[in-house]
Amino acid sequence: DIQMTQSPSSLSASVGDRLTISCRASQNIQIYLNWYQQKPGKAPKLLVYAASSLQGGVPSRFSGSGFGTDFALTISSLQPEDFATYYCQQSYTNVFTFGPGTKVDIK
Amino acid sequence: EVQLVESGGGLVQPGGSLRLSCTASGIRFSNFWMSWVRQAPGKGLEWVANTKQDGGDKYYVDSVKGRFTISRDNAQNSLYLQMNSLRGEDTAVYYCASVAIATSGTPLDYWGQGTLVTVSS
Numbered sequence: 001d002i003q004m005t006q007s008p009s010s011l012s013a014s015v016g017d018r019l020t021i022s023c024r025a026s027q028n029i030q031i032y033l034n035w036y037q038q039k040p041g042k043a044p045k046l047l048v049y050a051a052s053s054l055q056g057g058v059p060s061r062f063s064g065s066g067f068g069t070d071f072a073l074t075i076s077s078l079q080p081e082d083f084a085t086y087y088c089q090q091s092y093t094n095v096f097t098f099g100p101g102t103k104v105d106i107k
Numbered sequence: 108e109v110q111l112v113e114s115g116g117g118l119v120q121p122g123g124s125l126r127l128s129c130t131a132s133g134i135r136f137s138n139f140w141m142s143w144v145r146q147a148p149g150k151g152l153e154w155v156a157n158t159k160q161d162g163g164d165k166y167y168v169d170s171v172k173g174r175f176t177i178s179r180d181n182a183q184n185s186l187y188l189q190m191n192s193l194r195g196e197d198t199a200v201y202y203c204a205s206v207a208i209a210t211s212g213t214p215l216d217y218w219g220q221g222t223l224v225t226v227s228s
Binding site for chain 1: 142144152154157164166168169202206207210211212213215216218219220221
């Protein structure tokens with residue numbers, strides 16, 4: 001099975017900061033990489049699909065990049081509502097896997 | 108509006124069984140792969156199982172193979188997860204999600220609100 005790793009596992013940031021979360025796959029997954037945001041007690045929400053396509057309704061301060069094994073989610077200017085946990089997920093195989101998550105909290 | 112509504116969670120003893128259901132509305136259910144994803148208390152997301160549109164092909168995470176069965180009834184717009192031989196480590200919120208198979212990247216685009224399964228004596 002494909003293993004997904006994320007870094008950092010957590011970070012503290014301030015409103016207005018630019019931040020980047022990294023995700024790495026254990027083998028080439030082309031662009032079958034998606035990003036989700038989850039807030040406490042809520043279901044995950046799709047942010048970015050196919051590595052760099054923004055899901056409808058998601059603010060343009062979110063962006064995704066990467067191909068193959070290395071990917072990134074960038075938030076250009078952190079807003080109060082962005083404090084959450086972010087997960088990457090691969091769909092290259094029929095057995096999906098999630099990364100362990102990156103928790104973003106307020107500095 | 109797309110809605111996925113899970114039900115069937117609860118408290119069950121180790122070794123017991125439980126059947127989760129997920130009812131979909133607002134989507135052409137039969138066009139979608141469907142998934143179950145779980146989240147243990149305070150932990151990350153774990154994909155559990157997938158089923159293709161006709162329910163013929165099914166895929167599972169290794170930890171549930173032989174114990175869990177995913178199935179669907181397209182006429183009822185419903186997805187199921189039969190969970191047998193339950194263990195403490197199966198304690199989690201279980202989410203159903205639709206898989207946008209026709210979308211590049213094949214993301215999980217719609218999610219239910221989740222149902223809590225607690226395995227404890």
